Amino acid sequence: MSIALSLANLVAVALFIYGLHQLNSPPTARAGNRLAMVGMAIALVSSLIQTQGIGWWAILVGVILGGAIGIVAALRVKMTAMPQMVALYNGAGGGAAALISTLEFFVLASGNGENAVVSVSLVLSAIIGCLSFAGSIIAFLKLQELMTGRPITYPGQQVVNAAILLAILGLAGWFIATLGTMPVLAFLGLLLCSLLLGVLFVLPIGGADMPVVISLLNSFTGLAVAVTGFEINSTLLIICGALVGASGTLLTVMMGKAMNRPLTNVLFGAFGSGGGSEPAAGSGGPQQIRSASADDVAIMLAYASKVIFVPGYGMAVAQAQHSVKALGDQLEKRGVKVLYAIHPVAGRMPGHMNVLLAESNVPYELLLDMEDANPEFPTTDVALVIGANDVTNPAARNVKSSPIYGMPILDVDKAANVIVLKRSMRSGFAGIDNPLYEMPNTSMLFGDAKASVDALTAAVKAL
Amino acid sequence: MNDIAHLIQLLTVLLLAVFVGFEVISKVPTTLHTPLMSATNAIHGIVFIGAIVVVGALFAGPTSPLLAVISVAALTLGAINVFGGFAVTERMLQMFKKKEGPRS
DSSP: OHHHHHHHHHHHHHHHHHHHHHTTSHHHHHHHHHHHHHHHHHHHHHHHHHHTTTTHHHHHHHHHHHHHHHHHHHHHOOGGGHHHHHHHHHHHHHHHHHHHHHHHHHHHHHTTOOOHHHHHHHHHHHHHHHHHHHHHHHHHHHHTTSSOSSOOOOTTHHHHHHHHHHHHHHHHHHHHHTTTOSOHHHHHHHHHHHHHHHHHHHTTOOGGGHHHHHHHHHHHHHHHHHHHHHHHTOHHHHHHHHHHHHHHHHHHHHHHHHTTOOHHHHHHSOTTTTGGGSOSOTTTSOSSOOBOOHHHHHHHHHTOSEEEEEEOHHHHHTTOHHHHHHHHHHHHHTTOEEEEEEOTTSSSSTTHHHHHHHHTTOOGGGEEEHHHHGGGGGGOSEEEEESOOGGGOTHHHHOTTSTTTTOOOOOGGGSSEEEEEESSSOOOTTOOOOGGGGSTTEEEEESOHHHHHHHHHHHHHHO | OHHHHHHHHHHHHHHHHHHHHHHHHTTSOGGGHHHHHHHHHHHGGGHHHHHHHHHHHHHTSOOOHHHHHHHHHHHHHHHIIIIIHHHHHHHHHHHOOOOOSSOO
């Protein structure tokens, strides 16, 4: 029996790894996800057989309830809302890990304690699971705009967090020293402190830094699951947790690199809170900024030979991805070469823009990442910036005092003409002026991104 | 001593899995990073199986209503994670299309 279970788990692990491997290219990615599903089904069935029907009703309730919530949400969510959806599922995983530890704690507390390995992994999985759960919920609330996406800071923030962390470490030490037989109230205190820390550490992180936070929370949950594996002696959980932890860590590092900011700066820097003090006005409005009409821009686009679209979070907010695709089609019909340049941290999670454009049927071959896009700009007639700001800001290249100095950007300013679709002259998320808007080859097209793109499409059609 | 040997075995597995993870994930192109995140999300839904194992062991003995509630909550969260994660990944990956040859 046990051998069959181990073999089933081995097969499941192989399928997970091979499935992830197949995510290395879009044509095979779907098969990869299916393989991972098969792996999960095998692991699920074999573990169900192993329980011999004990606790079947609880499992049934969980599957029906959780399965229904998960699947219905997955089928209904809008692609623009994908970051918060991923945050929620991530939080669910972290929460489950923490609850498993809580169950194990009650089992331990009623006995004479367990060995050190179980105690250490139990307490770690409880702490990290709670962090991930609470952090993901806050990330969700911010992304869903149920609370402000701006960084929330208050005096002494770091001190409060440090104090809570110390309390957590102290309680964890107590837990380990007593091999898991500490009073129930103390354990609850540990859980509460961990939840609180999860809330407090995401609060000061602003919307534009969400790609980093989502990746980091992803790796936290992976870690929590791996540690849970040690707790219940399951190599299956250890391997899966490690795979996810590695993936989340890798993405976190990539996102940090794409912003040229160390992780500590993202987590503790409360980016943008300083610059936010000058509201609305930003660069003070009408310097040498040229605004263009949709008709002017349409002519420019229609007679260009190469156009690059540069989407940003503004495209997601305006739900403009289908309009963008329609404009691209219209231009292609006239023989214009249309490409898309995507900055790694455009949007609110890694690959956010790619998914939106995939939704609107833009072939993925046309989506260029930064390294491939930048050499294209000097030979581009028009760069159309759709709701992106900081990732196109040339100040990152040469203004040493700029908060984003050193961040790799898309070189849209090297294109012959730059058109920026923007709601208003408000400065971007970070409250930083964007000298791009004042360059002689730049024109602004003000208005809602979707409305502007639709107007452009109509104008191009009419030509 | 046996315990330690077992722990080292588990740590070996962890280490190898981490390396495999880095190796496999680093080959995923940026365009698939969102599906990658949601797929790995679904994979850490394996925690659902952890919940099944723990609940199975727990319910073999006497339980309290409190533990039953926590069990159901853990199982529900785990199930949301697994089923939702795979479903949303599947939905996203359906959308990634190659350039169509002749007009659609």
